[in-house]
Amino acid sequence: DTEVTQTPKHLVMGMTNKKSLKCEQHMGHRAMYWYKQKAKKPPELMFVYSYEKLSINESVPSRFSPECPNSSLLNLHLHALQPEDSALYLCASSQGRAPVRNEQFFGPGTRLTVL
Amino acid sequence: EDQVTQSPEALRLQEGESSSLNCSYTVSGLRGLFWYRQDPGKGPEFLFTLYSAGEEKEKERLKATLTKKESFLHITAPKPEDSATYLCAVQLRVPGTASKLTFGTGTRLQVTL
Numbered sequence: 001d002t003e004v005t006q007t008p009k010h011l012v013m014g015m016t017n018k019k020s021l022k023c024e025q026h027m028g029h030r031a032m033y034w035y036k037q038k039a040k041k042p043p044e045l046m047f048v049y050s051y052e053k054l055s056i057n058e059s060v061p062s063r064f065s066p067e068c069p070n071s072s073l074l075n076l077h078l079h080a081l082q083p084e085d086s087a088l089y090l091c092a093s094s095q096g097r098a099p100v101r102n103e104q105f106f107g108p109g110t111r112l113t114v115l
Numbered sequence: 116e117d118q119v120t121q122s123p124e125a126l127r128l129q130e131g132e133s134s135s136l137n138c139s140y141t142v143s144g145l146r147g148l149f150w151y152r153q154d155p156g157k158g159p160e161f162l163f164t165l166y167s168a169g170e171e172k173e174k175e176r177l178k179a180t181l182t183k184k185e186s187f188l189h190i191t192a193p194k195p196e197d198s199a200t201y202l203c204a205v206q207l208r209v210p211g212t213a214s215k216l217t218f219g220t221g222t223r224l225q226v227t228l
Contacts, residue, residue: 004158031213042202042218043159050213090158094214102206102214103149106158 003027004107006091012113015081021110023074023091030096032074033104034066037088043106049074050096081114088112117142119205121219128226131192136222138203139185147206148186149216150179152199159202162188193226200224 004025013019023032031050035043048056049068063085065077074091088111092104118141128134140148147166151159163172165181172179176197178189188201200223204216 006158033213042204042220045215048213048215055213056215088156092158096213102147103161103164104214104216105161106151109156109158111156 004091004093004105006089006107006110008110009108010111010113012115013078013081014115015083017081018077018079020078021076021089021091021112023076023093023107024072025093025105025107026072027093027105028071028095029093029105030071031094031102032068033092033094034064034074034076035090035092035106037090037109043090047076078112081112083114086112086114117205117207117217119203119217119219121201121203121222123222124220125223126225128190128193128224130194130226130228133189133191133193135190136188136201136224137185138188138219140203140205141184142205142207142217144208145205146208147214148181149204149206150186150188151202151204153202153221154199162201190224193224195226195228198224198226 007022034046037043047066052068067075088109090109091107094102094104122137150162153159163179168183200221202221204218207215
């Protein structure tokens with residue numbers, strides 16, 4: 001099973017709202033990732049968790065706050081977003097045994113619209 | 116600076132017309148090259164991993180190859196359902212056991228009847 005699930009599929013929020021994106025995997029992977037993807041652009045890395053600890057933050061604004069409650073779950077808390085933050089947010093996971101067998105498997109994404 | 120370049124940007128093929136997509140890279144210490152397929156509005160779907168020059172992988176109508184400077188995704192006798200954006204990504208060395216991917220901008224493939 002190579003499934004990563006994400007909820008919700010679609011999210012519309014105002015600039016003053018607080019919302020969260022959720023990601024789950026049951027493949028026993030120990031690395032999890034958040035990406036942002038704008039239309040006709042490749043995915044852009046935001047955060048990396050390795051063994052439930054934040055290992056990479058790609059200088060993401062503080063209005064995005066990641067959380068990894070356990071090895072299967074990854075959340076992205078959103079607060080005071082801007083319209084330019086509207087995008088497809090992708091979660092991915094990998095075994096965490098770099099450098100080999102470290103393919104990243106992506107979820108279906110959450111389409112976020114900020115009004 | 117690590118760079119990944121894909122060509123062509125867009126490709127239109129007729130059903131059955133074979134072709135190749137190119138991914139050239141300039142990285143300091145390749146630790147794997149990945150190919151993904153992405154349908155509009157969906158997450159990338161993993162296709163192949165290549166680790167060393169000369170390596171080849173096949174899956175149905177797709178075959179991926181790797182040299183020291185580039186990778187090719189060969190599509191043999193494509194069908195309309197092969198229409199998608201194909202992304203390549205190189206794995207970079209990072210602290211710990213996670214992987215960091217640098218993606219190319221993708222090739223949008225359209226296969227018509």
